Amino acid sequence: MAVALEAHGIGKRYRRRRPWALRDVELAIPAGSITALVGPNGAGKSTLIKGYVGFERPTAGRLLVDGVDPWRDRGAAIRRIGYVPQAASLYRELSVSDHLAMAARFRPAFDRPMAERRLAQLDIPLDVSADELSGGQQAQVGLAIALGTRAPVLLLDEPLASLDPLARREFLHVMVDSVRETGATALLSSHVINDIEQACDRLLVLGGGRKLLDVSIAEARATHRVVEAGVAIESEGGDVLVGRFPGPLGEPLALVAGAGSGGRPATLEEIVLGYLAAGRVRPASATGDVAA
Amino acid sequence: MTRFDLRIAFRLHRFEVIGFGVLVALLSIAAVITAVQLDATGYGTHCYTGTQTPACEAMGRAFWGLQQTQVPMVQGILVALPFLLGALVGAPLVARELERGTSRLAWSLAPSRLRWFVVRAVPALVVVFGLSFVAGAALDRLLAATQPGTDTANAFAGFGIRGVVLAARATFVFAVGVTIGAVMGRMLPALIMTAVIGSVGIAGGSYVHGKWLASEAVWVVTDTGTGNPGDLFFDQRIRLADGRTLTWDQVYEASPPMVDSTGGPPPGSQMEALVVPGARYGFAEARETAALAGASLVTLGIGGFTVRRRRPG
DSSP states (O other), rough: EEEEEEEEEEEEESSTTTTEEEEEEEEEEEEOOEEEEEEOOSSSSHHHHHHTTTSSSSSSEEEETTTTEEEEEEEHHTEEEEEESSSSSOOOOOBBBHHHHHHHHOOOTOHHHHHHHHHHHTTOOSSSSSGOOOHHHHHHHHHHHHHTOSSEEEEEEEETTTOOOOHHHHHHHHHHHHHHHTTTTEEEOOHHHHHHHHSSEEEEEEEETEEEEEEEEHHHHHHHHEEEESSSSOOGGOOEEEEEEEESSSSSEEEESSSSSEEEOOOHHHHHHHHHHHHHHHOOOSSOOOOO | HHHHHHHHHHTHHHHHHHHHHHHHHHHHHHHHHHHHHHHHHHOOOOHHOOOOOHHHHHHHHHHHHHHHTTHHHHHHHHHHHHHHHHHHHHHHHHHHHHHTTHHHHHHHHOSHHHHHHHHHHHHEEEEHHHHHHHHHHHHHHHHHHHHHTTOOGOOOOOTTTTTHHHHHHHHHHHHHHHHHHHHOOOOHHHHHHHHHHHHHHHHHHHHHHHHHHHTTEEEEEEEESOSSOOOOOEEOOOOOOOOOOOOHHHHSSSSSOOOOOTTTOOOOEEEEEEEGGGGHHHHHHHHHHHHHHHHHHHHHHHHHHHHHHSSSE
């Protein structure tokens, strides 16, 4: 299996006496996958993505983009990356067309006709300046630029955060279509679990700067169940309590991992909530009763 | 650097370029018109070297009237404009990209941030130097009109606030602004720091160059006490008939005082002035310009290094 994004013992601390933003993270994201990067604020999601783009220097360990260390050879790493930041980051003085031309100037392999086609499909005019576009349109321009680079790796740092549901849906649709078409690898950081479920095939959960879960979404679904707090877990089935979290009505629930048969299959949102709860209240790895 | 790069640079800075371009053009025209008006008064060396004629008095009134009203206004604004231009174009150049977050897009696309920096900085530098040079040339012309009888191409009058030195100083302020903006990443603080550091840098450089020029000064015999018109004057002394040299304090403190009946130097003595001859102006101008160009390049180099290493904001 080819690996597009790697992290080897990665750690990042912004100041010496401050807590670690990332700690001992090991990753191997397979090429061609669309991985959802999930975690609460301050989990280290943006730090990880910025590390891959060469915007942050790791304090410890090593990151690799398609085999290239972005801090040692940033130029080579950047050529392999299409990046969509949280805010669209467009120049308000420039038109959409200027942005595409600028991207082509920096990246000779930039596929301008493809980017223009995608924007035309979304009825985004090329001759208007960026500040005349809505937030959703600006995000689409950012995505069109990133996709136009034809980079093998696409890094999306919470691009959906400020978009309305329709704009989010359109954004993901364009992204997934393009990634599937080109065989690129995408790492999408987001808080919106429903969106992730539609678009991604892998799930990476970070909490407190550490990796909490890194599996395919299918595997995550197959191996996690939700039980009501107070129900005894079948220890002979190898079930492991992951974490407790409140249900939609405030009822206490617990996420368990393993091949047991109690409870019901967990939704992706519950899997994420369970691991985030586990990340918040450590340690949560004991097998046994989950009575509150 | 392509036409596209220049077009983008212009689009990003069109307000500053057009605003300052219009201001420099208008004020340069005003300076030249004022110079022509000064020339047209006819006031010249013949009016203050011989007996004052009624015609000279009239010409003098017109000449000094302009000198006291129009000249300081035009000169003051035109001198300040290049420094403002340097600071207002330089400080936001990188800081604005960092503050608005556009650097995230640009730096994620550009394999070389240094190239991105050069493409951004060079057109702005050319604009700052070009407009400042126009202002400096207009001030050169105005100064020549305010100093009738002086060859201002060989005169230290207005050193640093005219000609190519003015453009070099504005370029230095620009370079300081770019680098401080890259370090601080915020426009307003960068602008304030540019004003402070740029002023200190210019004043410090001027002081050092002044000391350097003083070390090159020579004693010349003079009737006026300050050397020839256009010389850079530093000191004055009296050479007595017996060859001794005294300061004015020593002349007055001598007992009995050595001054003549009018309070002038003792009979048979000569006044000497410590000056850098005006003929050295071109050399001094070229030297300060070269030093400022070097300092600007080094400062921009630090800016480029900062851009390579820093977070995009």
